[in-house]
Amino acid sequence: MEDARLVQDFIGGNHQAFNKLVNNWQTRIHHFAYRYFANDDDAAEITQKTFIKAYQKIGSLDDASKFGSWLYRIANNLCLDELKRAGRKKSTSLEALKSAPKSDLAPDADQKVIRNEAMVLLHRALLQLPTEQRIVVIMKEYEGLTFREIAEILDESENTIKSRLYYGLRGLKNTFDSWNINKETFSYD
Amino acid sequence: MTKEEARELFIDYMYGGLDIDTQQKLEAFIENHADLKTELKGMMDTREMLQHLPVESPKEQLVIMEPNSTYSSFRKWLEGILDYISPRSAFGRFGVAVASFALLFVITASITDMNIKLDGGEFSLSFGEQAPEQAGFSAAQVELLITQIQQENELLFTQLLEAAQEQQEEQFELTLASFAEYLDEQRSTDLEFIDYSLNSLEENTYYSFLERDQILEEIIETVSYDR
Numbered sequence: 001m002e003d004a005r006l007v008q009d010f011i012g013g014n015h016q017a018f019n020k021l022v023n024n025w026q027t028r029i030h031h032f033a034y035r036y037f038a039n040d041d042d043a044a045e046i047t048q049k050t051f052i053k054a055y056q057k058i059g060s061l062d063d064a065s066k067f068g069s070w071l072y073r074i075a076n077n078l079c080l081d082e083l084k085r086a087g088r089k090k091s092t093s094l095e096a097l098k099s100a101p102k103s104d105l106a107p108d109a110d111q112k113v114i115r116n117e118a119m120v121l122l123h124r125a126l127l128q129l130p131t132e133q134r135i136v137v138i139m140k141e142y143e144g145l146t147f148r149e150i151a152e153i154l155d156e157s158e159n160t161i162k163s164r165l166y167y168g169l170r171g172l173k174n175t176f177d178s179w180n181i182n183k184e185t186f187s188y189d
Numbered sequence: 190m191t192k193e194e195a196r197e198l199f200i201d202y203m204y205g206g207l208d209i210d211t212q213q214k215l216e217a218f219i220e221n222h223a224d225l226k227t228e229l230k231g232m233m234d235t236r237e238m239l240q241h242l243p244v245e246s247p248k249e250q251l252v253i254m255e256p257n258s259t260y261s262s263f264r265k266w267l268e269g270i271l272d273y274i275s276p277r278s279a280f281g282r283f284g285v286a287v288a289s290f291a292l293l294f295v296i297t298a299s300i301t302d303m304n305i306k307l308d309g310g311e312f313s314l315s316f317g318e319q320a321p322e323q324a325g326f327s328a329a330q331v332e333l334l335i336t337q338i339q340q341e342n343e344l345l346f347t348q349l350l351e352a353a354q355e356q357q358e359e360q361f362e363l364t365l366a367s368f369a370e371y372l373d374e375q376r377s378t379d380l381e382f383i384d385y386s387l388n389s390l391e392e393n394t395y396y397s398f399l400e401r402d403q404i405l406e407e408i409i410e411t412v413s414y415d416r
Binding site: 013019022023026027030031034035040043044047048051052055118119122123126137140141142147162165166169170172173176177181182183185186 | 196199200201204206228231232234235236237238239240241242243244245246247250251252253268
């Protein structure tokens with residue numbers, strides 16, 4: 001409801017309302033893009049482009065209460081465009097192999113190395129999924145969206161979304177099995 | 190329930206989308222099928238592993254809007270007025286658009302003195318003061334006019350030709366007279382020169398004879414004296 005009110009305020013000419021929308025949503029959009037590309041710079045760029053596009057096109061938003069879904073759709077389209085434009089799949093997986101996200105949770109160097117390697121493999125496994133399965137896995141597992149919301153964002157049926165999620169999870173499991181990774185790998189948490 | 194039907198329920202089961210009755214049926218079915226149980230457990234473990242993927246958050250706000258300016262306030266006010274007076278329906282908007290266009294057309298026409306004329310299926314549009322209309326010529330009158338112009342042109346051309354010819358003849362005669370005069374002058378000059386030359390020759394010859402005679406006399410005298 002707050003988003004809807006902010007959207008109405010912004011359309012009414014209050015620019016500060018858009019700043020609040022950015023503040024409310026930029027972390028979620030950034031996380032979404034980060035899990036998409038496994039790269040902070042790409043995630044920041046996609047986040048900025050998403051809000052710029054939202055600013056330009058907000059007049060076309062029919063239902064202000066669906067601002068979140070609409071924003072995810074913009075972000076997803078930008079991610080797909082970026083994939084098509086730069087052929088990111090290979091480069092990001094190589095990049096992810098070189099540098100894992102930093103974490104201060106590991107108590108000592110050995111565990112930190114193991115953890116970083118496991119993170120790299122998690123990223124790599126996600127990047128190996130077909131794009132349409134990866135989007136659904138990210139939206140469901142990390143963004144916590146409902147099947148209806150995902151279906152609306154991707155303009156597909158709920159059954160299609162569930163099917164993609166099923167095959168996505170099964171694909172990930174097969175990848176982890178082939179790399180001898182299981183949940184005990186992360187048991188140090 | 191078949192294995193395929195059970196698999197179709199896996200997603201709803203994992204994400205809590207099944208009612209109690211269906212959930213119990215699925216669980217009972219899975220208990221009797223070890224492969225399905227392993228598969229489901231594997232997918233649930235995968236979900237659990239995915240939760241360990243860390244993520245980085247942006248350190249600052251990535252997009253910042255500037256505060257509203259005076260211009261924006263004025264624009265907002267203007268847009269509000271326009272929004273208030275604009276009709277809501279598409280038909281109403283179309284009507285206002287047509288009326289606006291008509292008003293603009295009338296204003297433009299009055300400023301530019303626009304004249305519109307429909308004559309015999311011909312449409313003409315002009316701006317500024319309209320020139321008075323001129324009566325046209327008939328085909329016979331045009332033909333007569335052309336004939337007259339042709340005759341006048343012919344007469345003028347003949348006169349021009351004759352005048353040019355006359356002028357050329359005069360010029361030729363004048364040139365011939367000048368040339369004859371020049372020849373006369375040249376002949377006189379030549380005769381004078383010949384006369385002068387003959388006189389000089391005669392004079393030279395005379396003095397030559399005198400010198401010869403004198404020399405001869407001297408020789409004769411010398412010879413006579415010796416004897």
